Amino acid sequence: MKAGSEPWAVSLGPIIKIKNLQKSFDGIRAIDNLDLEITKNSITAIVGPNGAGKTTLFDVITGFTESDAGEMRINNTIITGRKPEEIVALGLARTFQIPRLFKNLSIRENLLLAYNNSADKLGDDEFEEKAKRVFEMIGVSIDLDKSADDLSYGQRRIVEIARCLMRNVEIILMDEPTAGLFQKARESIKQVIKKLKQAGKTIVIIEHDMEFVADACEHVIVMDEGKSIAKGKPNEVLKQKKVLAAYIGE
Ligand SMILES: Nc1ncnc2c1ncn2[C@@H]1O[C@H](COP(=O)(O)OP(=O)(O)OP(=O)(O)O)[C@@H](O)[C@H]1O
Numbered sequence: 001m002k003a004g005s006e007p008w009a010v011s012l013g014p015i016i017k018i019k020n021l022q023k024s025f026d027g028i029r030a031i032d033n034l035d036l037e038i039t040k041n042s043i044t045a046i047v048g049p050n051g052a053g054k055t056t057l058f059d060v061i062t063g064f065t066e067s068d069a070g071e072m073r074i075n076n077t078i079i080t081g082r083k084p085e086e087i088v089a090l091g092l093a094r095t096f097q098i099p100r101l102f103k104n105l106s107i108r109e110n111l112l113l114a115y116n117n118s119a120d121k122l123g124d125d126e127f128e129e130k131a132k133r134v135f136e137m138i139g140v141s142i143d144l145d146k147s148a149d150d151l152s153y154g155q156r157r158i159v160e161i162a163r164c165l166m167r168n169v170e171i172i173l174m175d176e177p178t179a180g181l182f183q184k185a186r187e188s189i190k191q192v193i194k195k196l197k198q199a200g201k202t203i204v205i206i207e208h209d210m211e212f213v214a215d216a217c218e219h220v221i222v223m224d225e226g227k228s229i230a231k232g233k234p235n236e237v238l239k240q241k242k243v244l245a246a247y248i249g250e
């Protein structure tokens, strides 16, 4: 393995650290002076009403959107201002609120897209081996020759997670991975997330289902109007008055 390809291996303290983050759109403060820390090898939920700034937070961390001010670090490396591909190379990838798979491509071809814009391309055998290991890691078996069009919505979400893992990322941000899924598919996603934790990964999920948060997540951060208004263990945080008020106020 190349030197420096495991930036997380030498880390101490939080794996993600964000200070005074700001992002406005036409005067609307989507992220408003946000401070946030994510514990290494944990499962953290980001919750909050519609428009709280959750997706914008992911967009800014992953370099899809430029922040206006503030500082973001992964394992103490400043990532503020870096491009998405550089951030993936530093060990952080994301999935989207609406799955972004190409339906006219096979699962294999969709997985190959993880290496678009990347310097670390794999040989054919290496790629097959890696894909096999990724699906073993998440405990799912899937035929790579299948067209993405033949997958259920839940399976598409899992393939999107697998695509993140095709790069050696340590942190995965998932934007509403259970949205639109029935109970059985939600359960599969929960199992995948738990497997990822066992494999040493750090998982941050935006989630609206509080039962899922209480059951699958160790930490929760509540966002409202671009700010972090509460954080801690789900069973303690989710019953706080200010948290309930943020939801009722939506
Ligand atoms: N590209 C953009 N251009 C203009 N305004 C934006 C843009 N992206 C987000 N916003 C605004 O920023 C605020 C936060 O939006 P964001 O999508 O981050 O919320 P969210 O917490 O993910 O909500 P939801 O739960 O509905 O997905 C909203 O007021 C939204 O309208």
Ligand SMILES: [Mg+2]
Pocket (backbone or CB within 6 Å): 054, 055, 056, 097
């Ligand atoms: Mg969102």
